[in-house]
Amino acid sequence: MINPQSIGILTAMDIEAEQLKTRISDLHEAQTDGMTVWSGSLGGRTVVLSTSGVGKVNAALQAQRLIDHWGVDCLINTGIAGSLDPRLTPRRTVLASAVLYHDLEARLLEKYAPYCSRFPADEELLQLAAKLMQPQGGATIGVLASGDQFISSSVKAREIAEATGALACDMESAAIGQTAYINSVPFLIIRAISDMADDNADETYADFEKQAADQAASLVTQLLDALPLPAGKHSPGGRSQASPQSPAEPENRAQALPTGFAGTIASFAVNHDVLVPGLYLSRQDGDIATYDLRLVKPNQGGYFSMAAGHSLEHLLATWLRSSVYSRQVVYVGPMGCRTGFYILLRGLDQSTAVSLIREALSAVAAYDGAVPGTASTAACGNVAEHDPAGARQLAETAAAFLKNWTAADLVYPA
Numbered sequence: 001m002i003n004p005q006s007i008g009i010l011t012a013m014d015i016e017a018e019q020l021k022t023r024i025s026d027l028h029e030a031q032t033d034g035m036t037v038w039s040g041s042l043g044g045r046t047v048v049l050s051t052s053g054v055g056k057v058n059a060a061l062q063a064q065r066l067i068d069h070w071g072v073d074c075l076i077n078t079g080i081a082g083s084l085d086p087r088l089t090p091r092r093t094v095l096a097s098a099v100l101y102h103d104l105e106a107r108l109l110e111k112y113a114p115y116c117s118r119f120p121a122d123e124e125l126l127q128l129a130a131k132l133m134q135p136q137g138g139a140t141i142g143v144l145a146s147g148d149q150f151i152s153s154s155v156k157a158r159e160i161a162e163a164t165g166a167l168a169c170d171m172e173s174a175a176i177g178q179t180a181y182i183n184s185v186p187f188l189i190i191r192a193i194s195d196m197a198d199d200n201a202d203e204t205y206a207d208f209e210k211q212a213a214d215q216a217a218s219l220v221t222q223l224l225d226a227l228p229l230p231a232g233k234h235s236p237g238g239r240s241q242a243s244p245q246s247p248a249e250p251e252n253r254a255q256a257l258p259t260g261f262a263g264t265i266a267s268f269a270v271n272h273d274v275l276v277p278g279l280y281l282s283r284q285d286g287d288i289a290t291y292d293l294r295l296v297k298p299n300q301g302g303y304f305s306m307a308a309g310h311s312l313e314h315l316l317a318t319w320l321r322s323s324v325y326s327r328q329v330v331y332v333g334p335m336g337c338r339t340g341f342y343i344l345l346r347g348l349d350q351s352t353a354v355s356l357i358r359e360a361l362s363a364v365a366a367y368d369g370a371v372p373g374t375a376s377t378a379a380c381g382n383v384a385e386h387d388p389a390g391a392r393q394l395a396e397t398a399a400a401f402l403k404n405w406t407a408a409d410l411v412y413p414a
């Protein structure tokens with residue numbers, strides 16, 4: 001688990017900082033380059049809170065100041081964002097898997113420094129925040145696009161969504177992500193949807209601004225409470241307490257790392273005894289989500305045949321890679337246990353992923369043509385081992401059990 005000593009919290013505007021300020025104990029106010037910075041303790045660790053001002057340059061400058069002058073080793077940015085996806089409605093919390101710019105050409109950033117145009121958020125912070133959001137209806141994880149413009153036109157919003165694959169837009173997060181990336185500091189972006197970035201955006205914005213800002217502030221507080229305390233900070237009586245004056249104890253690094261085959265990989269930790277057919281989020285690596293499409297109840301017989309799985313692989317992969325989300329498809333393939341498939345999708349929100357996989361299965365169930373990629377031995381490693389009828393049957397069954405599946409159902413049964 002990441003264990004930052006000092007966390008920098010950046011907000012774009014005062015309203016976003018107000019809520020957080022009330023939660024910080026031992027609050028001190030200072031000025032750095034004319035910008036107000038509040039430091040203190042939250043969740044038992046040192047926090048440095050600041051507003052950055054609106055826009056990319058302001059955000060990048062303030063992020064760098066917090067790193068240089070205040071020594072923060074982790075950046076969290078909270079605030080509000082405009083939705084670029086009609087299904088992402090106001091009040092919904094978005095956690096950025098990665099951030100990028102919608103008003104700066106990616107190819108230029110890739111060709112020149114920093115040779116990278118999308119900046120992935122810290123995976124552990126992202127997963128922790130997502131988990132904390134679950135009791136409150138969950139958060140949507142996806143790409144955020146930033147630019148120096150308040151988006152209040154449906155046409156522009158659609159343009160940005162199509163060009164970047166982003167779910168929501170704001171004016172700072174990519175600049176903070178880039179600064180964090182360059183300084184090798186982990187970062188997390190938490191944004192609450194305040195408006196639909198459409199022609200009504202100015203109106204909706206005023207309504208939700210405060211509420212959305214409060215919501216994000218409350219998640220940051222929970223997040224800091226949930227992080228393990230830095231070395232040298234103890235939690236008497238079970239509740240974390242800051243003790244910045246006490247000398248830091250050496251970090252406990254004695255625990256040996258598993259080597260070779262001694263470790264337990266995350267997918268073995270899933271309880272296969274209670275696993276039932278369904279669609280689950282197996283893991284999230286940056287903006288790549290691994291979905292577990294479980295077709296058969298594990299260890300109960302009834303495994304699909306290699307031939308049916310092989311045909312389903314060809315059919316699903318072809319359909320998905322021919323869909324409008326073709327560029328988001330990273331991998332599709334059967335599990336060796338013959339009870340399910342892994343489907344890896346990049347930069348796609350969970351609701352869209354669920355619909356996409358369901359549509360793919362329905363399409364396969366209804367398709368009775370030749371299996372793509374089996375016309376010649378040049379296209380497939382084992383053209384003899386195919387069972388299109390078996391694949392159709394698997395797809396039909398899966399499409400049926402996913403009929404009412406939603407993003408909220410993606411959590412593995414405990």
Ligand SMILES: [Zn+2]
Nearest residue numbers: 310380381382
């Ligand atoms: Zn093949």
